Amino acid sequence: MDYVVITFLYLAILLYLLLGGADFGAGIIELFTSRKNRRVTHETLYQAIGPIWEANHMWLIIAIVILFVGFPRVYSVMSVSLHIPLLLLLLGIIARGTAFVFRHYDAVHDRMQGIYATIFVYSSLVTPLFIGILAGSALAGYVDPAAPDFLSAYVWSWMHWFGVAVGVFTVALCGYLASVYTIGEATTEADRQRFIRKTRLLTIMAFAAGALVFVAAYYEGLPLLTWIFGNPVGIAAIGLATISLGLLWYVLGRDSRTWLPRVLAGFQVTMILLAVGYAHFPDFIRLRNGEHLSLFEQLAPAKTIAALGWALLLGSLFILPALGYLYYSFQHVSRPQSAAPEAAPVP
Amino acid sequence: MDDFLAARSQMALSLGFHIIFSCIGMVMPFFMAVAHYYWLRTQDVTYKNVTRAWSKGVAIFFATGAVSGTVLSFELGLLWPKFMEHAGPIFGMPFSLEGTAFFIEAIALGFFLYGWDRFNPWFHWFTGVVVGVSGLASGILVVAANAWMNSPAGFDYVNGQYLNIDPIAAMFNDAWLSQALHMTLAAFAATGFAVAGVHALMLRRGRNLAFHTRAFRIAAAFGAVAALLQPLSGDFSAKDVARRQPAKLAAMEAHFHTEKSASLVLGGLPNEDKQRVDYALKIPGMLSFLAHGNFEQEVTGLDRIAPENRPPVVVPHIAFQLMVGLGTLMMGIAAVYFLALWRKKQWLTSRWLLGLFVAATPAGFIAVEAGWTVTEVGRQPWIINGVMRTADAVTPMPGIAYSFYLFTAVYLSLSLVVIFLLYRQIRMVPELYDVPAGTPEPEPAHA
Ligand code: HDD
Ligand code: HEM
Ligand code: HEM
Numbered sequence: 001m002d003y004v005v006i007t008f009l010y011l012a013i014l015l016y017l018l019l020g021g022a023d024f025g026a027g028i029i030e031l032f033t034s035r036k037n038r039r040v041t042h043e044t045l046y047q048a049i050g051p052i053w054e055a056n057h058m059w060l061i062i063a064i065v066i067l068f069v070g071f072p073r074v075y076s077v078m079s080v081s082l083h084i085p086l087l088l089l090l091l092g093i094i095a096r097g098t099a100f101v102f103r104h105y106d107a108v109h110d111r112m113q114g115i116y117a118t119i120f121v122y123s124s125l126v127t128p129l130f131i132g133i134l135a136g137s138a139l140a141g142y143v144d145p146a147a148p149d150f151l152s153a154y155v156w157s158w159m160h161w162f163g164v165a166v167g168v169f170t171v172a173l174c175g176y177l178a179s180v181y182t183i184g185e186a187t188t189e190a191d192r193q194r195f196i197r198k199t200r201l202l203t204i205m206a207f208a209a210g211a212l213v214f215v216a217a218y219y220e221g222l223p224l225l226t227w228i229f230g231n232p233v234g235i236a237a238i239g240l241a242t243i244s245l246g247l248l249w250y251v252l253g254r255d256s257r258t259w260l261p262r263v264l265a266g267f268q269v270t271m272i273l274l275a276v277g278y279a280h281f282p283d284f285i286r287l288r289n290g291e292h293l294s295l296f297e298q299l300a301p302a303k304t305i306a307a308l309g310w311a312l313l314l315g316s317l318f319i320l321p322a323l324g325y326l327y328y329s330f331q332h333v334s335r336p337q338s339a340a341p342e343a344a345p346v347p
Numbered sequence: 348m349d350d351f352l353a354a355r356s357q358m359a360l361s362l363g364f365h366i367i368f369s370c371i372g373m374v375m376p377f378f379m380a381v382a383h384y385y386w387l388r389t390q391d392v393t394y395k396n397v398t399r400a401w402s403k404g405v406a407i408f409f410a411t412g413a414v415s416g417t418v419l420s421f422e423l424g425l426l427w428p429k430f431m432e433h434a435g436p437i438f439g440m441p442f443s444l445e446g447t448a449f450f451i452e453a454i455a456l457g458f459f460l461y462g463w464d465r466f467n468p469w470f471h472w473f474t475g476v477v478v479g480v481s482g483l484a485s486g487i488l489v490v491a492a493n494a495w496m497n498s499p500a501g502f503d504y505v506n507g508q509y510l511n512i513d514p515i516a517a518m519f520n521d522a523w524l525s526q527a528l529h530m531t532l533a534a535f536a537a538t539g540f541a542v543a544g545v546h547a548l549m550l551r552r553g554r555n556l557a558f559h560t561r562a563f564r565i566a567a568a569f570g571a572v573a574a575l576l577q578p579l580s581g582d583f584s585a586k587d588v589a590r591r592q593p594a595k596l597a598a599m600e601a602h603f604h605t606e607k608s609a610s611l612v613l614g615g616l617p618n619e620d621k622q623r624v625d626y627a628l629k630i631p632g633m634l635s636f637l638a639h640g641n642f643e644q645e646v647t648g649l650d651r652i653a654p655e656n657r658p659p660v661v662v663p664h665i666a667f668q669l670m671v672g673l674g675t676l677m678m679g680i681a682a683v684y685f686l687a688l689w690r691k692k693q694w695l696t697s698r699w700l701l702g703l704f705v706a707a708t709p710a711g712f713i714a715v716e717a718g719w720t721v722t723e724v725g726r727q728p729w730i731i732n733g734v735m736r737t738a739d740a741v742t743p744m745p746g747i748a749y750s751f752y753l754f755t756a757v758y759l760s761l762s763l764v765v766i767f768l769l770y771r772q773i774r775m776v777p778e779l780y781d782v783p784a785g786t787p788e789p790e791p792a793h794a
Binding site for chain 1: 403406407409410411413414415416417418420421422423424425428429431432433435436437439440442443444445446447449450451453454455456457458460461462465466512513514515742743744745750753757761764768771772774775779
């Protein structure tokens with residue numbers, strides 16, 4: 001059962017990044033869209049994510065529950081040392097989730113729309129930034145449960161260039177995922193071309209942000225290159241990611257299947273995570289004193305893990321088919337047969 | 348404000364905020380399912396409009412409930428890391444099952460909210476029911492976690508170690524049944540009265556009578572049934588508390604001195620220094636009866652509890668009185684309502700009956716908050732009853748007061764926005780749903 005639980009933990013984190021990430025990306029794209037096109041973009045995106053966004057964010061909850069039930073010390077060290085970025089992440093989640101829904105369920109369309117949109121767009125940027133900072137901080141090795149003073153215990157644990165760079169990279173990846181996602185939702189050829197151009201732009205931005213991570217790692221003295229290229233899995237993963245990126249660019253102009261680009265983009269992000277993560281498995285958080293919180297060492301007692309594992313297995317028996325059917329049913333919601341969105345025009 | 352107090356206040360604030368949204372998320376789907384059912388059965392378009400209007404409110408509440416719940420699952424660690432480090436593996440079972448319930452709920456909600464005219468109508472109806480059932484399941488499960496804090500089970504506590512952990516036994520702890528039953532009824536009573544109250548107000552103002560009458564009847568029926576059962580379940584809870592947490596019972600009843608044939612203290616202001624209650628009405632023997640089922644039996648008072656283990660008295664006592672008072676009031680209104688349905692049809696449209704419901708709009712939610720205050724403050728100084736002290740569980744991070752201020756500001760503004768949005772929804776009812784007989788159903792244009 002240990003492996004079941006650990007697999008679900010990584011799976012939940014991965015799916016949160018892919019699905020929730022595309023969802024954050026929707027807000028990021030809106031930020032980078034000219035005022036003229038913002039409306040279409042926003043509506044296309046809303047049609048695409050409206051029915052599924054709640055479900056996408058459930059992966060975060062699953063990951064947290066697995067952490068505190070199965071790896072309680074990891075959860076408590078993280079909660080103490082990374083309190084501040086977690087708090088900021090939560091503020092982002094609150095602002096984004098509520099602004100998204102308020103904007104669509106406000107019965108009157110007036111000036112408030114602009115306010116919701118602004119909150120939505122900026123919190124879509126801030127939330128993945130902090131997710132990235134947290135991920136970077138788990139790797140960077142500044143987390144120190146025995147730190148003597150406030151700053152090194154609660155601030156330097158996460159405030160470092162590597163964390164910031166990973167944060168920026170995460171933002172770029174989210175934008176990238178969302179842009180690929182929207183191509184399939186475009187209703188007109190012009191929109192489609194526009195979304196494709198956006199995807200190309202965001203690919204370049206993601207590359208730039210990725211380079212930034214390497215620079216920051218170098219600056220902080222972290223052997224990122226060794227982590228990635230020091231083992232065959234990392235090399236293979238990077239290779240596969242590159243190939244699928246090439247494939248994606250090739251496919252974009254020529255193929256109208258909606259799922260193909262999405263799968264390719266998701267695959268790339270998975271491979272990137274694998275490349276960085278593999279060298280550390282099963283360590284979840286690197287500590288300042290050179291030790292790690294390893295998932296295998298921090299496991300909860302066997303009975304708990306067995307119960308958790310069964311709960312997850314049985315749960316996924318219900319969840320996965322239902323989720324699959326949800327995604328299937330709401331492909332192309334923006335196509336003509338959709339029900340009219342409900343909001344009354346009021347001057 | 349010191350950090351410990353700030354952490355407790357922040358926890359209370361977050362839970363107190365979340366519980367309102369979760370009650371609505373658990374109960375409204377059932378109201379909608381009934382209205383939806385009538386629409387599918389009778390093709391009376393007003394029922395469809397009621398369902399749709401409610402579903403928009405629910406979407407707003409649901410999102411707010413989901414984000415505040417997400418916050419809570421982090422906050423347990425942010426504020427009480429030592430507690431979670433030990434408790435997580437023990438009381439985690441309900442949370443892991445709850446994960447599934449939430450997920451199903453979120454998926455079904457996607458189908459329900461966006462599935463109008465896209466699916467077979469009965470499939471669509473069914474997804475709405477699934478939202479309700481899984482919401483209810485998550486509520487019942489999460490209460491199991493709280494019940495475990497009141498009545499720890501499923502481990503042996505030896506020399507500060509938590510051994511022989513059995514998460515299943517922890518889930519089926521002694522307090523779960525009474526708390527889950529009482530909480531479920533509370534959610535129905537509170538939401539039923541709140542929704543009925545809003546529609547009653549509109550009826551009194553003579554707005555959209557067909558629409559609001561149907562909505563009112565559904566909500567009032569659910570709320571009234573729950574409100575009638577609530578005191579029974581409350582009595583069951585009280586007997587349970589007397590058995591497993593005598594200190595909490597003594598605190599909520601302001602029962603300072605152990606005595607036989609103990610009297611029930613109504614109202615009054617407990618004076619903790621002098622160990623007495625001022626200005627109270629006392630009914631001899633009644634407390635023994637309520638707590639143990641006979642008028643003679645001894646009821647443990649706070650004097651039997653070691654001073655360092657005594658909970659505060661003033662807050663639980665007042666909160667308990669408030670809950671019971673409101674519960675009695677709601678039960679009374681429910682009785683009148685059933686009398687009206689049964690014998691006095693003319694009362695149903697009377698202004699005074701509607702007025703009663705309008706007046707009782709917030710009653711259920713105030714009772715819910717008060718009830719949780721009794722449960723949580725009455726458990727002090729323990730975070731895990733008899734095992735771990737709250738003060739030992741709190742995060743070492745200084746400056747929690749600032750995070751408390753921040754959350755207060757955030758939750759305050761969210762509450763204001765939600766109220767504002769609901770107000771707008773209700774105000775738009777005439778424009779969206781007021782169809783003169785015979786005209787086709789409106790498909791409102793997009794702004
Ligand atoms: C609509 C809300 C509502 C109403 C009308 C009542 N309650 Fe309640 N009560 C709750 C809502 C609630 C609650 C918020 O749901 C609590 C908090 C914890 C729990 O399980 O339920 C609660 C807790 C609670 C407890 C503590 C349980 C524990 O700590 O385990 C007792 C003894 C009672 N209630 C008793 C009553 C009685 C005798 C009532 C008589 C009218 C009553 N309640 C009405
Ligand atoms: C599963 C459900 C719950 C869990 C796990 C939980 C957990 C906690 C924890 C860890 C604390 C801090 C320690 C303490 O001061 O006692 C706390 C306090 C508190 N909780 Fe709960 N709680 C739950 C349900 C609720 C709900 C729904 C409410 C609703 C209002 C609530 C109200 C409070 C209050 C008022 C306090 C502060 C107690 C004080 O001032 O001393 N709790 N709870
Ligand atoms: C007794 C107290 C509680 C009850 C009855 C309750 C019930 C519910 C319900 C019915 C929902 C569904 C969403 C909604 O309707 O808005 C919900 C959402 C949620 N709750 Fe609570 N809850 C309680 C306390 C807690 C606590 C202590 C936690 C954290 C550990 C928590 C975590 C969550 C999460 C993460 C969600 C979001 C799920 C989603 O997106 O659907 N809840 N809660």
